[in-house]
Amino acid sequence: MSNDVLLSFVGGFPDKRSVCNNVCESFYGVAIDGCYRLLNNYGNEFERPDTGRKTEEVDDVTVLKNGVEGNLCLATCMKRNCVSREIVESVYFAEGIRNMVAAEGEERRVRYVKFDVWRAFFVRYGMEEVELSMSSLYQASTRFHPCMESFDDYLSELNESFNGRCYNLSGDKIKDLKRLMPGNRIMRESSTTYASSYLPMVAPRSNESSIISVKGSGRKSADYHSFMKHSLPVYKRSLKAFRVQKRSIDLAIRAQCISLMQALAIRENPPIERLKITAIGTTLRTKMEQTGKRLSCFAQALNIPFSFNTIMATHLKDINQDMFDITEDETVAKITVTETWLRKHRHLYDGATRHPFICSIRDGNIDISAFKTWLGQDYIFVRAFVPFVASVLTKAYKGSDDGNGDVEVILGGVAALHDEISWFKKEAFKWGVQLSSIVPQKANQEYCRFLESLISPEVEYKVAAVAFWAIETIYQESFAHCLEDDSKTPPELKETCQRWGNESFGQYCNSLRNIVDRQLEKASDDVITKAEATLLRVLEHEVDFWNMSHGRT
């Protein structure tokens, strides 16, 4: 799986780990633990006791502080009721924005940091610069689509505003840029100036200072959007990632174990009796053992019962469960591919399963006309879903290694769709929705087209199976949410929610998930990457579909 880390935002003290995590994750979704560690080290490394300093020099870093609540405003390009803005804020940036603003407060200042400094920093911590993988590029491109059609729109807009000077801004030019910022308007009204620490990706042509920062807006706005708008084209030019090199693995192991131990230590009821860490390696036994010793000390300090063990293997693929020293009452925690993805893309996933449309059902204030729109549109979708599921079935059968009953599970899905179509007809009649006259809306058309593209024999079974699992699971989780004890779902909508939110549909989704995880365990990196990108596209189509039903696009 890809370990790429897109660099964007850095800043913070070690105690602001969550700030870095959230910002990083919600902006680019591809951050890995190793990256958080480095981000936090960064803050630590340059920590200044005097946070009240006023200079704005190159090479400076921002200190995030606890402080007043802020409120981000994207009004410069998106109106408050604009649905795109809502998506940007809620799906992509909510956590990051909230944390970033809440953590900054009155002392916010603009800071500039040269890209080279930043790059040197990463190199120093054992990172190497690499080209982005397909999945990261994909990620990067999806981050911005809600507000702009394409990178190129951004680019041309920016060139227009700044006469094409955007890529190579020196100190004075940055000042120009700040003057031109729409956020400036708000700034003049307010005597408070916030500082921000945006360290977007920049590939400078010269050694001029070339980080673009945004001076935003006091109490009303941190003008986050301006930042995105002006950093994005730069970002496009220098899409690069940093990957952890071998020699920093020891560091990575330690940092992760330490976070785990810290998390365990602050629990009131420690969920485990003993933490057993097994390091597996093909080389560097002494190094691993040293790491173990340090970890033991740390665990002792935190009062966590701990043991450390090392396993040497010739090849990582030779590792199996028997090599672990496991007693009968112990289990080996294995993180599956789907679990990793769902953690990594939590924001987007929650955006799809906790959409305002679903929440309005759950809260009992759904607009019935929106429900009817959804009903009619979903009928069309489900009809298109049938041939897709049939194609997954065919691929499962042809996959020929089906000793695990994939075909039966998928066949169950096909059979249920027969029922489902009858249900849609009945339900439409009940609500006075004329199915024969429904025209698919844009989001629906696009989703159906996407399904058709997945039918192609060129799309691997493993990739198609991921889409299938995700499509079913999003509905399951969304509607199950409307059936929870504290929900106020109107009685006349309960049956709809039951259809996907019931327990046996949940079990079926679990079977699909097991299929996917089993299939991906033996998949190539390339297929895993494609499958992950497919999952993201499903999530986005689902969000679009809810938006369409909600009637606000």
Ligand SMILES: Cc1ncc(CNC=O)c(N)n1
């Ligand atoms: C847009 C959408 N996504 C998922 C489902 C659930 N799968 C089949 O019914 C659905 N009906 N509609």
